[in-house]
Amino acid sequence: MNIYAKLAYTILGFLIVLNWGFLMGATMRKIGARMAGRHGIPFKQPWINLFKSISTRTVITHGIMYYIGPVFRLTGGIGLFLFMPMVFTGSPDGPWTNFSFEGDLILIMYFNVFGMLGMALGAGEGGHPYAAMGITRGLAQHAAVELPLTLAFLSIAIQFDTFSIYKIVEAQQGGIMHWVLFTNPFAAAAIILAMLGALGHSPFNLVKAPNEILIGPATEYEGTYLGFMMSAGATLHVMEAVLFMNLVFGGATSWLELIVKSFLIYFWSVFVGMVFPRFKIEQSVTWFFKVPLLLGVLAVIIFMF
Amino acid sequence: MVTPIFIVATALGAGFAIGVLNKFGKNFTGGLVLAAITFMTFISYQWFSAFQFGDQTPEYVYTAGFMPPLSINLLMGHYEAFVTLLINFAGLLGGIYMFNSLKNRGSNAQVVYLIMLMGLNVMVMTRDIFNLFVFMEVSSIAIAGLILLEKGTRSMGAGFKYILATSIISGFLLIGIIFAYYFTGTLNLDGMIDANLSGIKGGAVAVFMIMIAIILELKPFPANGWGLDLYEGSNAGFSAVVSAASATASFFVLSKVMDIAGPEWYYYISLIGAVTFVGSNLLGIKQENTRRMLGYSSIGQLGLLMLILGFRDILGDQTPYIVFGILISHYMAKAGLFWISGIVKSKGLKGWAVIRKKPFFLFLMGTFIFALIGFPPFPSFFAKWTLVMELVKTGNMAWVVAILFGSMMEAVYLFRWFGYAIKGENEHLEDFKIEIHKIVPVWMVAIGLYVMGYFTAQFTEVGAEINFIPLAFVGLLLALDFLPVFVKNTIAIAGMLAYSYFIYPDLEGDTLRLIFEGIFMLGGILALIAGYAYKGTRAGFYPVAILMYAGLTGIIEAKTTLEFFYGWELMTAGSYFLIIRGKRSMPHGLSYMLFSIGGAYALLAGLGIAHVGQDSFAMDIINNIQYIPYWAYGLLIAGFLTKTAAVGLHIWLPGAHGEAESDVSPMVSAILLKAGVFGVVLALIGMGAENNQYTELAYALGWLGAITAFVGNLMAIFQEDAKRLLAYSSIGQLGYIVFGLAMMTHLGWLAGFSYVINHFLYKAVLFLTIGAVVMRVGTHNMYEMGGLIKRMPLAFVAVMIGIIALSGVPPLSGFTGKWLFYNAVLEKGWYLQGALFSFSGILAFMYLWRLIHTVFLGQLKDNHRNVKEISIWFLIPIYTLIAGLMVYAAKPEWILQPLGNMIAQFFPDGQLIWDGGTAISKYGQWSGSLIGMTIGATFMTVLIWLMLSTRKAHKVKQFDITYSGERPERPETTHVAYNAFEGLYKAMWVATIPLVETFWDRVTNILHDTAGFTRRLYSGNGQAYMLHIVFFILITYLVIIGG
């Protein structure tokens, strides 16, 4: 496949992901509202928000980093998409594998932070205390989540003897019983639990703390910046779900499968969020250090003997 | 040649004549005494040079015209000539130093001083045991008299206790002598040796009494309270002479008399020596009184000499060399310190801060202390080295442990003292006066130490000039210390450049060494460039910085283990001085030094074991250790880990790096720590690299590395001080490196080495930048900064790049290390350690964000509204290093491929496959430059879009934010900085309990309590001291002779 075709597929893929992200976000809001007995937002609300933000005329800036923050964030989201094989087509060079040949799971793990870091830097320059608070909480929780997650990733890499996400997906083809969910249940369990933190819904949403402090770092941003951030947020939500899908739930052989699986994965966190109240940061950190960590350690230990 | 009897005749003639000549005045008599001592020195020197440089044979001096054993004879041999030279020279310098003190006490005191020296000379030369007794009495009576040169009851009490003690001792000696005569029918030493006194029935007790008396003269622990009082109570000049001349003579007497006792005594002599060395140095740590502390040290050194003497059969030909090295160092250094203590006149250790008012005194004091501890280039270094090598070789490990422990304790109190001198408060202290006749002897011995060091080195591999060129350069910088920074900095940089150029051909082709040499030399030059930012003369900085680099390059170039250790110790010395330059560095300098010395001793023991069964000292002996290799490698690695600050041995680092000067922190962090890594690399290569048989050791090392990474990074999160944060970060980073190396696989090493280079680059950037910021804002505390991006954007960019690289986020170079690490972990199967490592990496985000946020982002403080961008002299090296980081990020294969080739020498299996810029491992692939381009392109696209859509963005003011219905008026109220990660702390405080600090505190407390309790033995009561002596005799009797 030549580079132009690749680019074309990639851009198309990104548009799908972005829009699916918006739609999925709206759906979840809707579900949440209905469960609370409210009517909720219309499905088109995210697009409306986006266009409204982008077309705002007055834009402020606190300085260069403030300015660049959303760029980092969006680059992080897009980059994650670029390095992720989306739909399994039987060939590593297939149409929806994007630029995943440049790296592997490790790249995804570390690039995941790129957006967060840029965001943190950008919001920091605004000098708003909520931004800083949100970031400290986010980083702390992130660390706690990553530990079981890393163990589970390692376990999967050991299981298939590779870090290549494509190969991991490939190895899970051929029936539901080949999914990591069943072949490596400890790792899968660790990921399913840790995922709650990674997706950042209640009870692990103190980072954003929507009610008390608006929404964390984003407080400082409005207008075009907010548009960028919303796009990035939508992308990231989908990409995280896709990552877990690829690793645990057998990947996707078509866009439809991808949409369904990512929806279910995302819904899992929303579902839990509906049921449980919010944790304080030290509570969530210790929570991840209990069962998920234990599962992660077990997932690794079984390969040591 | 003047016959040695004239030493006696001159002293006595002058002494007796002064009774008549004293009407010419005290200056005349004083001059006469000095002239007599000069003549005595000349006689000894004449003989000594005839032995040393000619082929003089030992000569007996007979008296009374009869041959021994009928008459008394003296022997002038090589050793006798040397020892009398030492005695007379010390006497001469001491006479000059005490000229006024003696004069004030009148001609009688001058005479007593002269006769004391004469007595010591005869003690050394005589071959008749009764004659020995007589002249021992002569000298001890003279000493008892001269204690009173110092006025006051303290010296009087000391003198009286001294007489009481020596009377008991001489009583036993006399009983021993008379029985020895009774059993052998002779008083001549040689005759007694021939008669084999110990073998005669009943003779053993005679031998015992003689030996115990002579050992007691050397003030063995614990029967030595009187000796301590002597050192403390008498005139400083006189303490120096006692320590240098009298102790030396007593030691020589022991070496002479122990021939009578025969080999069965050697063990006991060593044992008493070891107990003395350990005991008195242990008690020394509790001392606050300088003079007494020096007394403890003197006694300890004599113990060490005794120990060596007891091993003379085992040490064989090396004995004189070892004894010479230890003796001459102690002789000169201790005399020098006592003399300085007489000039400075401060009783307590803390008062020594006053010494800084005359900076060259600090140089003198430093010289003496380093010589006492056994640092290069002083003779004691070579002697200690040889001693340990020989003892280990002959399987006497327990003795080595005792020696090293005692030396360690000595280092504790000497360096604590030195720390007070360098860093203590001195404004309220009264300056001291220098009299020319007092300072001359001090300079003489100081210079003497360096000369002797060079001389001693000539008998070893270090003797080559290459090892002294850097030292000469240090000396040059010391001499030029009065010049302004600009000149000295240029000289230093030019020197380093020239040296790098000069040394390069030696290392060409040896990639391993080139990497480290590159870090040391280029890093050093870059760090030095930052030095241009300083004003004034920056006294003392350049010699010590260059000393450190001299040591660093020394360990790279070392062909033998001795040269390696030599370089190691030079580096330690230089870095100690660099570290302690910081404002509040006193305690950290001390702990750095103590850990370094402890590490160096572990190294010494390890190298000693490595030498067992080998013919040479070539570096490659550590590749093939034959005797208890587990221990050897364990010790070596433990030694190196003190420098890499592995957890448990890390507590010195945060303070030392955190409090150091702005351009020193990168030197000691980015550069110095790599010396430890280099050592670990050598040890691991020695362990067989790919064919490593010591898997348990490597396994333990791996865990240690991972835990270090975790602890370092976790602790960094909770720091409020920017430099300490970076310091803890260094601990963590070094943990990664150790972990990588410990895996002992190709990928592990590649990961480790990529971290070595990376850490050098970004830690230098971060420390230089933060250091420069600290220079501008005048505080280390992050919560006092904030918003500095507005004032120093270039510094901000540097830090941002530094932290992105450090965090391992693609596309910068840190990711290289992470990717390699995961592959290595998977390959090696160290999953849990790998997870811990990974977790540490995630923790790093927190402190990195905190560093950049609380310093550069957030709210700008009112008092920083006018600070300037950091100095251009810092920016130059910073951006040079950043260029390096960028090249690394863009083209990792340029660095990783040569690294891979180098590592393949040791680990041929499991190499990366390179497909252009893509690295392919067994588990995955990664292409640095492509990733960089992809991310860069995305970034630019988004950026341009944003720029287009926000062309009219207007800049708002700092306080143009609202929250909770408030609008801030002061930056402090909204700068979220202090205790930023409170939530995490509440969750993870358990892991921050300072277990290690508590452990070392406990160790320290136990040592202090033991010392504090034991030293109560020295109740100050003369009678108790006599009882101690009697006890000592009886217990030794029961042990040696038995019931």
Added chain:
Amino acid sequence: MLRNILIALVILVMGYMFYNTYSNYETRTELAGISQHFAAQGAQEVGAANLVTAIVVTYRGFDTLGEVTILFLTASIIAFFLKLKDEDYDSSIDHRETSELLVTASQVLIPIIFLFGIYVFMNGHLTPGGGFQGGAIIATGVALMIMANPNVRLNYHVIHWVESVSGVSFVVIGILGMVLAGGFLDNKIFGQDGLGEFGTLFSAGAIPIIYSFVGLKVGAEISNILNKYQKSQKEA
């Protein structure tokens, strides 16, 4: 009390140590080692009838030099640390009246004592006695003098001169021994034939000379010490 018991124990162990030595002692029945030589050849080699003197002054003359030095040292130390000024020597103290008996007896005895002392050290090579003994006897005369009149003014200049000159002479004779005979302190400075007739005053070479100087020096030193003790009392 505990302390005394402890010390008693110590003394006991020491006694045990000495007992071990004692039990190895056997009374000699004939001379052994170097003493054999001294008894057999001493008279011939040194020419002194008193073998002890021969040993003290010649064979082990170097020891004797050390002994003299010790006395000299002690005197010097006492001098500088009891620290007398010139006027102290002339000062007087109030004291109880000395008994008539002592004063009268001293006037009679002192010249005799001095004379006896001189006799003892001059005949040291022939009869029991010698320089030390003679010197000590002279010093007892001085002691008697001081006791009889605590304010007596000894001419310390004379004492110093005697002390100094005799000391230097001792050393010079020692060196002469090296130049003229076999070694430092050799008594044959007049040659082997110059030993004189055995058993007479002028025999045994340099021994009587040395012993005379020793006697003078010892007498002077001890007198000096006694004088210092006496004169420094007023400080008390």
Added chain:
Amino acid sequence: MEYIDLGHISLLIGFLLILVGFWGVLTQKNIIKIIVGFSILNTGINILIVSLGYVKGKTAPIIDNAVAQTGYHDVSASVVDPVPQALVLTAIVIGFGVTALMLAYAMKLYKAKKTLEINKFNDLKW
């Protein structure tokens, strides 16, 4: 030991005096008494020295006509050992010197603190 001869007796006395001297030195608090203890100790040692030179049934080593001689003034068969007697002379003088010095110290110490109790002079300790 069939009977106690002169050598043994004096040796025993010497040792006993030494022990007495030590007892005095170690138990007495008064400096003057300690010095007296040392004198006793020294005396004991001196007696020891002399008694070790004793040869059974022999006379003093001074050659006169009362001493049996063989050859030219060869008295080796008839005198006791002269060497210890020479040594004891030296030992006595040294003892004298030391005692004199101690006494001088005692005077100084008394002047300084108006006491002769030895345990009062412990300014320097630990």
